[in-house]
Amino acid sequence: MDLLYRMAGRAARKGPAGVARLLERAAGAHAAALGVGIGDLRERGQAWMLVQLGFDARRWPEEGEEVEVLTWPSRRTAGARAWREFEVLSSGGERLVEAASVWLIVDLCRRKPVRLPRFLLELDFPARETPVRFEPLPALPPEPPSLHRRTVAAADLDINEHVNNVTYLEWAEAAAEGADATRLQIYYVEEARLGEEIGVATWDLPGTRLQRIGTADRAFAWVQWRRQAR
Numbered sequence: 001m002d003l004l005y006r007m008a009g010r011a012a013r014k015g016p017a018g019v020a021r022l023l024e025r026a027a028g029a030h031a032a033a034l035g036v037g038i039g040d041l042r043e044r045g046q047a048w049m050l051v052q053l054g055f056d057a058r059r060w061p062e063e064g065e066e067v068e069v070l071t072w073p074s075r076r077t078a079g080a081r082a083w084r085e086f087e088v089l090s091s092g093g094e095r096l097v098e099a100a101s102v103w104l105i106v107d108l109c110r111r112k113p114v115r116l117p118r119f120l121l122e123l124d125f126p127a128r129e130t131p132v133r134f135e136p137l138p139a140l141p142p143e144p145p146s147l148h149r150r151t152v153a154a155a156d157l158d159i160n161e162h163v164n165n166v167t168y169l170e171w172a173e174a175a176a177e178g179a180d181a182t183r184l185q186i187y188y189v190e191e192a193r194l195g196e197e198i199g200v201a202t203w204d205l206p207g208t209r210l211q212r213i214g215t216a217d218r219a220f221a222w223v224q225w226r227r228q229a230r
Contacts, residue, residue: 003126005030007069011061016184017169019061019097020053023086024166026069027101034073036105036117038159045108050165051081052102054132055184059096066091075125080104080113082120085130100132108160134185137222138210145201145212148175152196162191163220172211172223175200181209181225192220 007026011018031037031048041047061067067088074083081102088097104113150171158164169186192198192213198220201212211223 002033003123004070004072005033007071009067009069011063011065011067014063015060015173016055016057016181017166017173018063019055019057019088019099020166020169022067022069022088023071023099023101026071026086027084030071034120036120041105042108042159046105046114047108047160049104049106049113049188050101051104051188052134053099053165053169053186053188054101054134055097055099056130056132057097057182057184058094059182061088061090061096067096072126072128073120073123074100074129075127076100076129077116077121077123077125080116082116085128085132087130098130098132100130100134102134134187137187137224138205138208140210141203141205143203145203146175148200148202150198150200152192152194152198154194157194160191162193168213168221169223171198171200171213172221175202175211176209176225181227183226185224187222188220189222190214190218190220 005026007029009022012021028038067090070087072085074085076083084101086099087095090096105116106112107114152163156163156167198213203210207227209225212219213221
């Protein structure tokens with residue numbers, strides 16, 4: 001069983017959302033090869049749910065740039081939380097972006113997490129690890145945020161009929177107006193569905209930018225951008 005998966009691709013856009021689309025494809029293909037792909041889980045009435053995604057970038061690939069994505073199930077996997085890590089390399093082998101993600105398997109009827117298959121916990125995990133760590137979000141400032149509004153459309157949905165993970169990041173990028181962050185972390189909290197009215201609230205803080213994506217009383221995702229130089 002090959003636990004280090006490689007995929008060639010092109011960035012559809014510059015920035016974290018373009019990279020996230022590539023990571024989504026690579027993770028899906030590798031999970032399917034391991035027997036825990038989207039189709040495998042749906043046969044059991046289950047699905048993968050992304051709960052955290054983090055990036056550490058030296059630079060973001062340019063739109064249309066050829067890259068190679070490396071991904072592997074992480075030795076940080078434990079309990080119900082499956083970690084998957086990534087590297088994005090340029091065509092010349094330069095490491096551009098490192099990323100880490102945390103996933104749950106959920107029962108689609110009960111909408112509750114289930115135990116990971118035993119074999120996922122017992123894999124001979126690759127002896128490699130990215131520097132990506134997830135940190136607590138900063139406290140909300142008293143100042144009112146800037147606010148961008150949108151309505152969830154059919155094109156925003158994934159196979160499970162809720163907003164696709166990358167779509168939240170695309171909304172965050174649009175509201176951040178070209179943020180030049182090299183580090184980014186996303187916490188996925190709830191599922192947004194067709195027709196819901198969404199607000200992307202953005203606060204600029206010293207060295208960081210914080211975003212809440214949700215309705216007045218429900219947060220669907222939190223995004224934190226860090227702009228400090230490496």
